[in-house]
Amino acid sequence: MIKSIAILYRNPALTQEEFRDYWEQVHAPLVKAALPGLVLYKGNFPVNKADNARFVDAFDCDGIVELGFPDRETMNREMSGPAFNTPEREKSSAHLMDMPRCRSIVMEELEVDLG
Numbered sequence: 001m002i003k004s005i006a007i008l009y010r011n012p013a014l015t016q017e018e019f020r021d022y023w024e025q026v027h028a029p030l031v032k033a034a035l036p037g038l039v040l041y042k043g044n045f046p047v048n049k050a051d052n053a054r055f056v057d058a059f060d061c062d063g064i065v066e067l068g069f070p071d072r073e074t075m076n077r078e079m080s081g082p083a084f085n086t087p088e089r090e091k092s093s094a095h096l097m098d099m100p101r102c103r104s105i106v107m108e109e110l111e112v113d114l115g
Helices: 016-034 049-054 072-079 087-096
Strands: 002-008 040-044 063-069 103-108
Touching: 002 072, 016 040, 016 063, 016 087, 063 072
Parallel strands: none
Antiparallel strands: 002 063, 002 103, 040 063
16 A cells, blocks of 8 residues: 655644644545545544653644555555645645645555554
8 A cells, every 4th residue: 555644743823622623524525525536544543642642752733634545546646646635635735734844755554464
């Protein structure tokens, strides 16, 4: 599986709770509808930022999102396509996130057998 993993920082005008609620109720359904080839879509949000203080190199973010695709071709086609790149989705992203701070990376997932 190929993943686009994004480190998200919320729009400073939103609280952490507003950020998460908007992502879950508005933004995620919009993205899901625009990317029919998704095989995985996960949002990860800090539960207690104090828990991360024990890690020397911990960084402070408001969310990590994983978009999983069966292959790179599907990811490239869908993320560069007109269904994803709409003014509505871009406006939603701008409302939700501090876009200049957000980062993303494309990675290949390798699953470890825990059996």
